[in-house]
Amino acid sequence: MLDKRxxxxxxxxxxxxxxxxxxxxxxxxxxxMALVREILRSPLxxxxxxxxxxxxxxxxxAAGKLRKLIxxxxxxxLIALDAHFRAARQAGSFxxxxxxxxxxxxxxxxxxxxLPFLPTRVGLASDVVRFAKGLxxxxxxxxxxxxxxAMPAIKLxxxxxxxxxxxxxxxxxxxxxxxxxxxxxxxxxxxAYVTCDTLVETKDLCLPERARYNSFERSLVxxxxxxxxxxxxxxxxxxxxxxxxxxxxxxxxxxxxxxEQYCAQFVNLPDHASYLxxxxxxxxxxxxxxxxx
Amino acid sequence: xxxxxxxxxxxxICAAAQAWRDDGEILATGITLIPRLAAGLAxxxxxxxxxxxxxxxxxxxxxxxxxxxxxxxxxxxxxxPYARTFDVLWRGHRHAMVAPAQIDRFGQSNLSVxxxxxxxxxxxxxxxxxxxxxxxxxxxxxxxxxxxxxxxANEVDMVGGIGYNPARWPRGMKPLGLDxxxxxxxxxxxxxxxxxxxxxxxxxxxxxxxxxxQDNTGFPLSRPQxxxxxxxxxxxxxxxxxxxxxxxxxxxxxxxxxxxxxRSA
Numbered sequence: 020m021l022d023k024r025x026x027x028x029x030x031x032x033x034x035x036x037x038x039x040x041x042x043x044x045x046x047x048x049x050x051x052m053a054l055v056r057e058i059l060r061s062p063l064x065x066x067x068x069x070x071x072x073x074x075x076x077x078x079x080x081a082a083g084k085l086r087k088l089i090x091x092x093x094x095x096x097l098i099a100l101d102a103h104f105r106a107a108r109q110a111g112s113f114x115x116x117x118x119x120x121x122x123x124x125x126x127x128x129x130x131x132x133x134l135p136f137l138p139t140r141v142g143l144a145s146d147v148v149r150f151a152k153g154l155x156x157x158x159x160x161x162x163x164x165x166x167x168x169a170m171p172a173i174k175l176x177x178x179x180x181x182x183x184x185x186x187x188x189x190x191x192x193x194x195x196x197x198x199x200x201x202x203x204x205x206x207x208x209x210x211a212y213v214t215c216d217t218l219v220e221t222k223d224l225c226l227p228e229r230a231r232y233n234s235f236e237r238s239l240v241x242x243x244x245x246x247x248x249x250x251x252x253x254x255x256x257x258x259x260x261x262x263x264x265x266x267x268x269x270x271x272x273x274x275x276x277x278x279e280q281y282c283a284q285f286v287n288l289p290d291h292a293s294y295l296x297x298x299x300x301x302x303x304x305x306x307x308x309x310x311x312x
Numbered sequence: 313x314x315x316x317x318x319x320x321x322x323x324x325i326c327a328a329a330q331a332w333r334d335d336g337e338i339l340a341t342g343i344t345l346i347p348r349l350a351a352g353l354a355x356x357x358x359x360x361x362x363x364x365x366x367x368x369x370x371x372x373x374x375x376x377x378x379x380x381x382x383x384x385x386x387x388x389x390x391x392x393p394y395a396r397t398f399d400v401l402w403r404g405h406r407h408a409m410v411a412p413a414q415i416d417r418f419g420q421s422n423l424s425v426x427x428x429x430x431x432x433x434x435x436x437x438x439x440x441x442x443x444x445x446x447x448x449x450x451x452x453x454x455x456x457x458x459x460x461x462x463x464x465a466n467e468v469d470m471v472g473g474i475g476y477n478p479a480r481w482p483r484g485m486k487p488l489g490l491d492x493x494x495x496x497x498x499x500x501x502x503x504x505x506x507x508x509x510x511x512x513x514x515x516x517x518x519x520x521x522x523x524x525x526q527d528n529t530g531f532p533l534s535r536p537q538x539x540x541x542x543x544x545x546x547x548x549x550x551x552x553x554x555x556x557x558x559x560x561x562x563x564x565x566x567x568x569x570x571x572x573x574x575r576s577a
Contacts, residue, residue, distance in 0.1 A: 045394065072438075092438030100437060111431035117424060119472075121398045121444040140489070141402075141444035143482050144474040150429045156482065166482035197369040197393040311381060312367035 021188045025242035027057040027291065030212045033242070034058070034177055037086070039067040041127070041173075041208060043180035043201040044253060046073040047096040047261045048310075049193070051181040051214050053249040056294070058084060059286050069127075069173055071120060071199065073253055074269060077103035078286075081278045085113040089173060091120030095266050097310060102273035116151045118142065124200055126173035130207030136169040143168050178208035181250045183232075183258060184224060185215035189240030192224050192232040195256040202234040210241040216258045218245035248295055248304045260307040265298060314544045316574075320498060321346060321563040323517060323573035324454070325553055326545040328496040329353040331452040332407055337361040338449075339392070339406040345378065346496075346566055347409035347454045352376075352557045357549060369393045379560040401441070401448050404489050408445050409452040409496075414461075414468040417511060417531035419475030419492040419504060421446070421453060422468035429470060442472030448489035456567065458497035458528050465530035476509035498567060500525045501542055506534025515540040519575030544573065 031054065034040065044050040055075045058066075065086040070076050072093035079085055081103040093104040107113060118126075121141045129137040138157055148154050148168065157169040180201045183194040191213060193201065205211040226233060249255075252262035252269065272281035288294050295301050328350030332340045340362045342351035348367070352375030355362040366376045371390030392400070400406050412421035413436055423440060427433030445451055451473060455462050471480070475492060478484050495502040495511065499520045506512040512534035513525055518541055526533055545553075553563070564570045 090438060092440045094437055105435040108425075108435035109432055115429070117429075117439050119439055119443040120394075120441050121402070124395070124398055139444075140447045140487060143443075143447060144471075144477070144480040144487060144490075145439070145443040145446075146424075146429070146471040147439060147443050150470065166485075199394055310368075 023189045023240060023243045024187050024218070025212070025244055027053055027244055027246065030054060030242050030244060031057045031061050031063070033210065033212070034063055036063060037065045038176040039069065039174065041069040041175040041178040041204040042075045043178065043199065043204045044073065044075070044250070045071040045197070045199045046094045047253045047266065048073070048197070049181050049195055049199070049250050049255050050075045050253040051179045051249060052251060052253055053214055053246040053291055053294070054179045054212065055079065056286050059282070069123070069175060071123070072101070072104065074101060074266065077101035077269070080104050080107035080113070081273070083112070087114040087116060089116045089118065089123065091118055091123050095270070096312070097261055097263050098266055098270060102270045103278070106273050118147050118151050122147070122170050123173070124203065125170040127200060127203035127207045129170060129172035130174045131203050134172060136171050138167040139170050140167060142170070173207060175204065175208035176210070178204040178211040180204060180211060180213045181255060182213055182215050183255060184217045184219050185213055185243050186219055186221045186224060187243060188221065189213065189237035189243055190221060190224055190233065191215065191235070191240070192226075192229050193234050194229070194232050195254070198234045205235040205239040211239050212242040212244070213240055214244045214246040214249040216247050216249060216255055218243065246291055248301050249291070251298060251304050254310060256309045259304045260309045262298070262304065262307055313547045315547050315550050316544070318545050318550060318573040319563070320517070320571045320573050321566040322545050322550060322553055323542060324496055324498065325349045325353055325563065326549050327501050327515070327542050328409060328452070328454060328494070329358055329549075331409055331494045332362055333358040335359060335362065335407050335450070337363070339363040339365070339400050341365070341406060341408040343408065344411040344454065345562060346456070347411065348378065349553060349557050349563060350409065353549060353552055356552050356556065363390075365392050375557060377556065378558050378562050398444070401445055404449045406445075407450040407452070407493070409454055410442070411454045411456065412442070412473060414464050415453055415455065415495065416464050416466065416468045416475070418467070418477035419509070419511065420468050420471045420477060421473035421475070422470050424470040424472055426469055439470070439472040443474065446473040446475070446490065447487045450491040450493050452492070452494040452496070455495060455497040458499040458525065460528060460530040463529045463531065476504065499528065502533070510534045512536060513539055515542040517542045517575070518544065518573065519577070
């Protein structure tokens with residue numbers, strides 16, 4: 020039987036310096052944070068990260084892992100701004116490729132379709148086309164002759180995603196209210212690695228009743244890891260909400276000393292079980308209500 | 313009937329709600345507290361056909377109140393995840409009111425950085441959906457602190473939301489969906505009704521003069537012959553805002569000291 024189960028460290032050992040890595044989820048919602056912490060513990064460097072950014076980006080910024088960031092925003096949702104991202108951005112410590120979040124969608128879509136670009140109006144007449152290096156426009160070959168932005172494909176070496184449930188073969192269900200763009204991250208990557216809150220037998224994924232929660236097919240998935248609470252401190256609704264208390268602790272740690280202490284307490288731990296203990300246990304995480312926006 | 317005792321926040325909510333009055337059946341999006349309450353008020357009073365979300369990913373039949381909802385379960389009338397939101401906005405079926413950090417004389421807006429792009433003095437949220445919104449559907453703005461720091465003399469530091477600046481338009485042609493509507497501030501309501509879309513004072517909040525508004529704006533404003541006074545909220549509007557949309561009174565912290573709406577006293 021096809022068995023794609025991997026440990027967090029096995030997944031991260033497949034990544035290489037300089038890779039372009041897409042991270043699924045959105046802001047402080049359904050981010051594969053256990054994998055992000057595994058990257059923080061690894062020697063990986065010079066990464067290009069593509070993300071609808073939340074604390075995944077902030078932590079990689081704080082740890083100096085980024086060479087380049089492809090993003091439309093970085094936010095902790097209920098806390099508007101990420102202090103670690105801001106500090107790194109203001110220090111000019113990585114190349115910022117700041118684009119409209121719809122352009123990000125379109126770039127992933129182009130890569131997913133193996134196209135060199137997709138046309139759009141988004142970005143034209145704004146500073147995105149001045150500051151994000153390398154963007155070009157294209158003229159419609161039809162009678163309208165309209166000038167459009169040729170949004171280049173954002174090809175990923177790897178995608179990291181967190182879903183609600185998966186089986187060992189890489190079938191997934193994402194039960195949270197918004198699937199975001201995880202399907203496009205998976206489809207535009209050479210390899211997608213998925214963490215799930217619960218690993219189940221295929222029949223217990225309860226398809227076809229939940230077929231609409233199955234965002235992408237298993238042939239896109241290279242590895243699966245069961246990590247209960249693996250999105251913490253971001254939400255994985257309906258299993259748990261955003262841990263705002265923890266994000267406040269994280270936000271307050273946006274100094275070199277603060278970050279060192281945060282890592283000692285929450286990152287440089289022997290395993291995920293120790294992390295759960297450090298943040299108050301899975302029982303506490305499960306008690307965090309879904310966010311109300 | 314018009315109210316006499318109302319706050320600046322309530323005045324701004326009611327003035328901002330006017331933005332969606334004649335939009336028909338489109339998605340109304342209000343980002344940050346005052347625009348969100350304004351969109352809810354618009355749906356309940358001025359334009360009942362508006363689509364609204366719960367600020368996450370469901371369309372709701374009635375606006376959801378801000379803050380804790382207790383046992384209230386909104387009636388869901390549709391699904392609007394981010395992917396579909398892009399579909400809607402590219403189709404032009406949306407009017408958003410957002411709160412940029414800077415707006416310039418062209419109506420160009422910025423929520424990305426203050427200072428230089430490569431090494432900004434302040435990194436803000438990011439360009440978000442401003443370029444796509446502004447080139448596809450109507451947009452209005454809310455400025456809680458009308459000042460020359462917010463309404464700037466030169467171009468904004470990073471143009472996210474595009475504006476009436478032909479020098480930046482592809483081949484000088486006005487983009488299809490560019491349509492800027494209102495700028496609601498703590499001093500006045502502005503629009504783009506001056507010559508060549510120059511920003512114009514549409515109405516002054518009670519007790520505010522044109523000179524006060526001009527002095528706090530980094531570019532020359534168009535001044536109509538007769539400047540209206542921003543309409544005071546009606547009792548019906550106030551009751552919707554106070555009882556239905558913001559029962560916990562979050563709007564009281566929208567402006568420092570929660571000032572009165574009529575500042576002529």
